[in-house]
Amino acid sequence: MAKETHExxxxxxxxxxxxxxxxxxxHEIFLRELISNASDAIDKxxxxxxxxxxxxxxxTAFEIHLTPDADAHTLxxxxxxxxxxxxxxxxxxxxxxxxxxxxxxxxxxxxQDADSTDKxxxxxxxxxxxxxxxxxxxxxxxxxxxxSELPAVKWTSSGxxxxxxxxxxxxxxxxxxxxxxxDDAAQYLDSWKIGEIVRRY
Numbered sequence: 001m002a003k004e005t006h007e008x009x010x011x012x013x014x015x016x017x018x019x020x021x022x023x024x025x026x027h028e029i030f031l032r033e034l035i036s037n038a039s040d041a042i043d044k045x046x047x048x049x050x051x052x053x054x055x056x057x058x059x060t061a062f063e064i065h066l067t068p069d070a071d072a073h074t075l076x077x078x079x080x081x082x083x084x085x086x087x088x089x090x091x092x093x094x095x096x097x098x099x100x101x102x103x104x105x106x107x108x109x110x111x112q113d114a115d116s117t118d119k120x121x122x123x124x125x126x127x128x129x130x131x132x133x134x135x136x137x138x139x140x141x142x143x144x145x146x147x148s149e150l151p152a153v154k155w156t157s158s159g160x161x162x163x164x165x166x167x168x169x170x171x172x173x174x175x176x177x178x179x180x181x182x183d184d185a186a187q188y189l190d191s192w193k194i195g196e197i198v199r200r201y
Contacts, residue, residue: 001151001169004091008147010160014131016159019133027135027185031194032068032201033128034077038064041081041175045146046083056171066198068189075188078176083145086153086165091157093129093141093163117179132177133159135185139177146173 042062049055050156058143059080066074084092132139137158144152152170159161179188187193 001086001153001165003164003197005162005164005165008163013161015130016133016161017129020159021083028197030128031188031197032078033131033182035064035066035198035201037129038079038081038175040075041079045080045173047081052147055173057146057188059172066194068194068200070189073186073189075179075181075182076176077179077192078174080172081146083148083173083175084143084153085148085150086146086147089141089143089153089155089165092108104126113142117140132179135181135188137180137182138180141175141177142170142182143175144170144173145179167170 025178042064045055046062062080064079066078067078068074069076139157139159141155142152143155152168154168155163156166181188
């Protein structure tokens, strides 16, 4: 598969712009959202494996790992859940369901007009993945769908209107998200800080 570059849909661009120039003062919710997504992927795989045990490929220990790397200035969130193929990726990350995005933006405007930013708005509308851009200048996601013969896929974006999709050599099912943290997000390289956020949510 050759590397492809795609534009985000207009409403997604609008949403990304909001996340990058975040109206949310509480940036740490990005971690709650990414862990929640990883947990959902594990739940989906567990559910599907009840009728198709081969999907687990012998790996029955469901895990989510958070790995800060101070030298690379990255934070990685990985899971061994269901994973995605290229089509899933483009549907889930290239275009958010338009109705959901539109409703989210409308609710957000209402909250801003009322001078309150409801921290649960992100989770309600399934746009949690994009909260990563509050703290990251670039996001890389590598994923392989359980039970699929298709190669793993790598999704990369700096949140500026487009994203790239390429093949990846990953062989195990699941998803790994690497956040290239902004300079002002260095606190998310601190294991103690990460543990505190995880315990809170």
